[in-house]
Amino acid sequence: MLESITALASALTAVVGLFVAHLAYRGYRRNDSQTMRALAVGIVCIAVIPYLILYLFDPVLGLTDAQSLLAITLFHTAGLLAIYRTFDR
Amino acid sequence: MSGPINTPTSGLEAARRVATVDNSIGSGVATWIGPLEPSMLVSLPLQVDVEGGSTPVVLAAVVTFFVATVLAVLVTYRFVEGYRRTRARPILLLAVGMFLLAPAPMFVRLLAGNLEAVPLAAQLLLTTLSELCGLLVILYVVYTT
Numbered sequence: 001m002l003e004s005i006t007a008l009a010s011a012l013t014a015v016v017g018l019f020v021a022h023l024a025y026r027g028y029r030r031n032d033s034q035t036m037r038a039l040a041v042g043i044v045c046i047a048v049i050p051y052l053i054l055y056l057f058d059p060v061l062g063l064t065d066a067q068s069l070l071a072i073t074l075f076h077t078a079g080l081l082a083i084y085r086t087f088d089r
Numbered sequence: 090m091s092g093p094i095n096t097p098t099s100g101l102e103a104a105r106r107v108a109t110v111d112n113s114i115g116s117g118v119a120t121w122i123g124p125l126e127p128s129m130l131v132s133l134p135l136q137v138d139v140e141g142g143s144t145p146v147v148l149a150a151v152v153t154f155f156v157a158t159v160l161a162v163l164v165t166y167r168f169v170e171g172y173r174r175t176r177a178r179p180i181l182l183l184a185v186g187m188f189l190l191a192p193a194p195m196f197v198r199l200l201a202g203n204l205e206a207v208p209l210a211a212q213l214l215l216t217t218l219s220e221l222c223g224l225l226v227i228l229y230v231v232y233t234t
Contacts, residue, residue: 002214005214006210006214009214009221010217012221013220013221013224016221016228017224020227020228020231023232036231039227039231043190043224043227046191047190047220047224064141064142064143064146066141066142066143066147066150069141069150069154070146070150070153073153074153076153076157076161076191077153077156077157077160080157080160080161081160083164083187084167087164087171
């Protein structure tokens, strides 16, 4: 039961993440806003790619727990770095 | 085994004796290692069991997890700083959304991962719901500005 709710919430998180990233990317194209572009990249790396790793690449490629965790944390780091870099401009 | 084992003279000597002791006196060695001084224990090998993958990958995952956690806190802090400077409500909401999206789930993983009382399923649900709430707050900000 708890697993089903988590799977549903994860899928919803990925979909909402994709939608937020799409809106942010549109904001970047419209106003040439570097902050919005970084937000789009960051959201994809933090909310969308980890879902794909857990529910697509992990079962298909047969990754170990450590390999999936490393891939997810690397994308988290990349996404957060993309957002953090916009603060110094 | 040569010589009495209950009279170690140095750390090196103690390690040598442990290494050369035969199985028949294993229990004797166990009680003998107990009261060793720290300087003697330094020469004994440190063993850490790793589960879930090869040791380098697990170590790299742990290190990047901590780097990501620090970055998540820094990003949230910069949003809060931005709000305190400008008093703009959207930036405050971005700070709240970013906190729920990145540092909060990481703190939950850090705490719940070390507590037996919190089942993995509950931990996963909590982190996913936190991320979802964070995204909805960010969605509101991006949609209305």
